Amino acid sequence: MRTRTYKETYSQLSSLFPYADTWAWYGVLMAIVLALPWLVPTYIFAYVTLVLIAVIGAVGLNIVTGTAGLISLGQAGFLAIGAYTTGILTTSYGWGLASAMLASGVASAAASLLVGIPSLRLKGLYLAITTLAFSIIVVHLINDADSLTGGSSGLPVRRPDLFGVVPMRSQMAMYFLSLAVAVLVILATLNLLRCRVGRAWAALHDYDIAATLMGINLVRYKLLAFAVSAFIVGLAGSLMALNIRYLNTDSFGLILSIEAIAMIIVGGLGSVRGAVLGAILITLLPDLSRWVLGQFGSFTGSLASGSAAEIKGIIYALVIMFFLRMEPEGLNHQWKRIKRFWSEWPYSH
Amino acid sequence: MIEAPKILEIRNLSKKFGGLQALSDVSIRVRQGEIASFIGPNGAGKTTLFNMICRLYQPSSGEIRFEDKNLLDFRPHHLARLGIGRTFQNLALFRHGTVIENLLVGMHAHLQAGVLAGVFRFGRAAAEERRAREEVERIVEFLEIEEIRNSPVSVLPYGLQKRVEMGRALATRPRLLLLDEMVSGMNQEETEDIARFVLDLRDELGLTVIMIEHDMNVVMDISDMVHVLNFGVPIASGPPAAVAADPAVIDAYLGRGGS
Numbered sequence: 001m002r003t004r005t006y007k008e009t010y011s012q013l014s015s016l017f018p019y020a021d022t023w024a025w026y027g028v029l030m031a032i033v034l035a036l037p038w039l040v041p042t043y044i045f046a047y048v049t050l051v052l053i054a055v056i057g058a059v060g061l062n063i064v065t066g067t068a069g070l071i072s073l074g075q076a077g078f079l080a081i082g083a084y085t086t087g088i089l090t091t092s093y094g095w096g097l098a099s100a101m102l103a104s105g106v107a108s109a110a111a112s113l114l115v116g117i118p119s120l121r122l123k124g125l126y127l128a129i130t131t132l133a134f135s136i137i138v139v140h141l142i143n144d145a146d147s148l149t150g151g152s153s154g155l156p157v158r159r160p161d162l163f164g165v166v167p168m169r170s171q172m173a174m175y176f177l178s179l180a181v182a183v184l185v186i187l188a189t190l191n192l193l194r195c196r197v198g199r200a201w202a203a204l205h206d207y208d209i210a211a212t213l214m215g216i217n218l219v220r221y222k223l224l225a226f227a228v229s230a231f232i233v234g235l236a237g238s239l240m241a242l243n244i245r246y247l248n249t250d251s252f253g254l255i256l257s258i259e260a261i262a263m264i265i266v267g268g269l270g271s272v273r274g275a276v277l278g279a280i281l282i283t284l285l286p287d288l289s290r291w292v293l294g295q296f297g298s299f300t301g302s303l304a305s306g307s308a309a310e311i312k313g314i315i316y317a318l319v320i321m322f323f324l325r326m327e328p329e330g331l332n333h334q335w336k337r338i339k340r341f342w343s344e345w346p347y348s349h
Numbered sequence: 350m351i352e353a354p355k356i357l358e359i360r361n362l363s364k365k366f367g368g369l370q371a372l373s374d375v376s377i378r379v380r381q382g383e384i385a386s387f388i389g390p391n392g393a394g395k396t397t398l399f400n401m402i403c404r405l406y407q408p409s410s411g412e413i414r415f416e417d418k419n420l421l422d423f424r425p426h427h428l429a430r431l432g433i434g435r436t437f438q439n440l441a442l443f444r445h446g447t448v449i450e451n452l453l454v455g456m457h458a459h460l461q462a463g464v465l466a467g468v469f470r471f472g473r474a475a476a477e478e479r480r481a482r483e484e485v486e487r488i489v490e491f492l493e494i495e496e497i498r499n500s501p502v503s504v505l506p507y508g509l510q511k512r513v514e515m516g517r518a519l520a521t522r523p524r525l526l527l528l529d530e531m532v533s534g535m536n537q538e539e540t541e542d543i544a545r546f547v548l549d550l551r552d553e554l555g556l557t558v559i560m561i562e563h564d565m566n567v568v569m570d571i572s573d574m575v576h577v578l579n580f581g582v583p584i585a586s587g588p589p590a591a592v593a594a595d596p597a598v599i600d601a602y603l604g605r606g607g608s
């Protein structure tokens with residue numbers, strides 16, 4: 001049982017993990033994740049790499065859509081900008097890994113201002129459609145600029161050594177790079193959301209007029225939400241490029257944006273932990289459901305593996321509807337309930 | 350006795366919504382340290398007046414000066430830094446936050462941390478958070494809401510939510526506080542608490558308070574000045590006793606069952 005803990009100073013109150021055993025649990029988790037490549041076969045931690053990249057993307061999207069309440073279906077566009085920036089800079093211009101990744105974030109953030117500006121006047125569905133259009137335009141532009149991007153025939157991506165010294169060729173290196181970025185992005189976002197900036201985003205989401213009178217400049221903070229979110233999503237795009245080492249605009253379809261929205265809805269809008277849990281669940285879901293369907297016999301099994309994108313779309317739609325209806329606060333809510341149960345055990349009821 | 354300088358001066362203010370004249374030619378002066386009440390029947394234009402002071406509505410004509418500044422030069426998000434705080438007639442809390450989080454948002458204009466400082470929580474940013482937290486705790490104590498400081502505001506009863514909203518307005522460090530129907534829907538005890546807070550704010554911190562109120566007991570008890578509006582037209586201004594005795598007021602407002 002975890003007893004009520006009294007805090008003696010305000011800095012204790014505002015620390016990230018107020019309980020000592022929280023640190024211990026995250027330590028254990030970190031140890032497992034760090035040892036993973038030695039514990040499981042390559043294809044498993046290659047899979048976990050995909051999950052980590054999805055986590056980064058979801059944490060990024062959660063800032064603008066979950067916290068600031070600005071619905072974005074532009075995820076695919078920002079991922080594409082991040083991915084192609086890294087692809088072009090490393091392959092055609094010989095940039096280093098770290099600088100190319102940073103440039104991906106910056107490029108994506110800069111592009112986000114283009115969507116951000118109409119967002120100042122648009123809300124809800126209209127904003128969703130605008131961001132969707134942005135995504136489609138980005139993919140078109142990438143296809144058109146084939147001298148730079150390889151167009152429809154695609155772009156092979158070189159994976160340079162990190163800082164010119166750490167070799168990155170192995171899947172293990174890619175795993176650790178994604179892990180490092182994911183951890184940094186999660187910690188940075190947690191910090192950001194509990195300071196003045198994050199509070200301003202949450203406030204303008206809940207009541208924009210009241211937020212204005214608290215001194216929050218709506219224009220600035222909405223654009224900032226888009227930019228910070230897109231920066232993180234750009235990093236995820238960059239990792240995607242480095243991970244698959246071959247870019248094609250087919251990988252940046254609308255389904256990617258839907259997937260990302262599904263992640264943060266399933267996880268619980270506005271919560272970083274929710275975004276992480278949602279990204280894990282949604283990434284695993286197509287494979288899980290394929291396996292489940294396969295258990296019912298070869299017909300349903302082949303159905304599931306047949307038209308992947310369509311099946312995915314249907315699964316996401318069902319999951320989103322299920323969560324909006326049954327658990328609008330998402331996995332994060334369940335997590336809190338379970339945690340409360342255990343921390344009050346044996347007095348929980 | 351020397352009169353205190355005026356903190357707010359409204360001159361010939363009018364507001365039209367399409368064909369509706371919500372306010373006509375209103376001129377009101379509020380002195381520093383005064384508790385002023387705006388009263389009038391429903392739809393008289395009281396909230397519209399607040400919305401123009403807060404720059405949410407653009408006046409059709411007229412002037413608003415706060416201290417030595419022309420308020421019409423400013424935008425709504427400047428108000429907190431200028432020193433004007435406000436509560437809303439219908440609750441306008443940040444419903445996903447706790448009491449403390451709502452109050453911390455109130456301090457936004459007086460904090461500095463940007464994205465980078467927030468991400469890294471540098472020494473300065475951390476110290477700033479700590480100071481904000483201390484200041485907010487003082488407001489919590491003043492409003493006697495210690496027990497609920499960590500509750501999500503959405504679970505609180507109406508009266509307490511109103512009190513939190515007052516706290517949030519105080520967190521903007523106002524010199525002029527605008528309260529729109531604070532006590533409506535409150536019971537006797539809650540109403541008396543609010544009246545006491547308003548008096549304390551004036552007496553201890555020198556705040557100037559403008560209340561929009563329908564509760565005549567509160568208005569008569571604690572206001573220094575009462576300004577009466579009727580269909581957007583100012584019909585009387587003066588100390589409570591004088592206004593209550595004004596035939597035009599009795600006719601237009603008190604006479605119509607407005608208690």
Ligand SMILES: Nc1ncnc2c1ncn2[C@@H]1O[C@H](COP(=O)(O)OP(=O)(O)OP(=O)(O)O)[C@@H](O)[C@H]1O
Pocket residue numbers: 366369371389390391392393394395396397398438
């Ligand atoms: N944004 C708006 N657009 C059109 N008409 C408005 C708007 N805001 C207020 N009005 C109208 O202006 C008039 C004054 O409204 P206001 O809200 O200022 O009244 P009030 O004195 O605050 O009334 P109450 O005591 O009911 O709160 C009303 O007739 C109202 O319908």
Ligand SMILES: [Mg+2]
Pocket residue numbers: 395396397438
């Ligand atoms: Mg009103």
